[in-house]
Amino acid sequence: MPRRNGMEHKALQFIVTMGNDGVLQSELWRKLDATSREGSRIALKLEKKGLIRRERELCEGRWTYRLYPNRQPPSINSIIDCPCLMCPEDSRCGAWSTISPNNCRKLTNWILGIKEEEMNPSGDS
Ligand code: SF4
Numbered sequence: 001m002p003r004r005n006g007m008e009h010k011a012l013q014f015i016v017t018m019g020n021d022g023v024l025q026s027e028l029w030r031k032l033d034a035t036s037r038e039g040s041r042i043a044l045k046l047e048k049k050g051l052i053r054r055e056r057e058l059c060e061g062r063w064t065y066r067l068y069p070n071r072q073p074p075s076i077n078s079i080i081d082c083p084c085l086m087c088p089e090d091s092r093c094g095a096w097s098t099i100s101p102n103n104c105r106k107l108t109n110w111i112l113g114i115k116e117e118e119m120n121p122s123g124d125s
Helices: 002-021 025-032 036-048 105-112
Strands: 052-059 062-069
Touching: 002 025, 002 036, 002 062, 025 036, 025 062, 036 052, 036 062
Parallel strands: none
Antiparallel strands: 052 062
16 A cells, blocks of 8 residues: 555656646556556546546557646745745744735735736836
8 A cells, every 4th residue: 555655656756847738647556566457547646636637649559648647746836936035024024024025015916926016106105
């Protein structure tokens, strides 16, 4: 049992690292040193848990599956323009402080996707 869970975990990690390119089922089992039967069972389990999706693909004249992760780990690009990263109030900001993310307009606007120029078209601060 622990071996199979370990295999599932390793399989999922590998599928996630392949990202949008996905990975052929056979390639994954070679990488994990698993049999195709064992591998198919793991892929089905991961799909049932909603962690991956399988898409049929014709490869060298044989039907197989390409496995894709349903979720990607967040990338640094998703927070690169977060106002907190360059905020002069950073050291004084905290959940229970007067300056707080709970009532920060800059952060709220960033989360909602509202650009500062849209809030203040004249450029006044
Ligand atoms: S929540 Fe607002 S005040 Fe606090 S660090 Fe982020 S941008 Fe600055």
